[in-house]
Amino acid sequence: MKNKTLPTLWNNKPFLRIFSSYTVSMFGRWFDMVAIMILFSFVWQLDPLYVALIPVAYALPHALLSQFVGQFVDRFNNITLMAYADICTAILTIFLIFAPNHLVALPLILMRAAVTVIHFPAQQSLIKHIVQEQHIVKAVTWNGTVNELSKVLGPFIGGILAGYFSPGLCIFIGACAYFFSALIIIQLRKRSEFQKPDAASHPHSNVSFWKSWKDGWVAVLRNYKLKWFFGISLVGLMAIQMMDVQVTVLLRSVAPDRPELIGWVMSGSGFGALSAIIIINQMNTVRFYGVLLGISYVLLGAGFIGFGWLYLGVPTYIPVLFGIIAGGGIGLFTIAISVTIQRETSKENIGRISGIYNSISNTVVVTAPLIGGLIVSVWSANVIYLNIGMFLLIGGFFAMLFLIKIEKQDTISN
Structure with missing residues (x-):
């Protein structure tokens, strides 16, 4: 009998198109993000x-819609949804070029974010259906690598172009990227019809949405390790998001004539995150993932403390270096949470639990920057960075010890 399976991931033509579309759109996203900042x-x-x-406008639709959009994705052709989402995003991005002030720009950013909510669940569904089981991890890893590379190269190139030409040029490039992304993926529309998930075959198809949603929360609250990992990660995420976007305010005060420094610091952060992911991937095993979460906070704390020490006329390499250190913490944070969710969930509830965490984390992303903006308006950005950095540095050490204790107890009980 002829073997119809694809020998490698890169022989999978549908995946290559989806991967190419994702790559183009991610670079476009980071190009115009630095321009907006x-x-x-x-x-x-x-x-x-x-x-x-800015991050509130990006995250609010995800916080409100991420737990609901999955069922919507199951009812329609995912390729068509993703292509239309890219086209709508490109059109709204072009409108953004002509925004005269923030009162016009913020609603446009909010509408763009609402359109892009469809992407994550649709892409995950497609990968699940077109990639062979033994290639799933490689597919997800490659997407993660592209995400981090786009964080490095997108802000770096975008910062240079925005600094020497205009932010509008970067936003226009971002719009073109979304159009090209749609053109790449729309070619799969006919082939994807037979890949469309069959909602009737889903094990929870006869369960109401609210019952399924409630069961997901019950699963989280009854899992002692998962509950503590989520709680500690969200506290740390709150501290991170309070100050993340305020780096622009800080750099404006220490380097008012170097707007391109924003892009370089963002690129340094992406490089640090990518380096951390590569290092962890080279390790055969990590016994306690609480160590990763604790070390991530220590690195983030060290980077934030460094930002707090910046001064007027600081050499470019210093904030970039602290960006790399903080970025390493972000990379470890991402890995720790993803692995914890994978290890502590079943095939039946991983989607619901992931959606719950995604919704809560985006709620933090919405509220924390507002708090950060308020406290920076009262005190200086340097002082707040120093204090948040110390909180993360000390808290990360104790969180690591506590989570290791929980994991050891869980290992003994099992």
């Missing part, structure tokens, strides 16, 4: 509170 901080010279609304 430059617009708000350097061109329009807005207060820290308004700057803090």
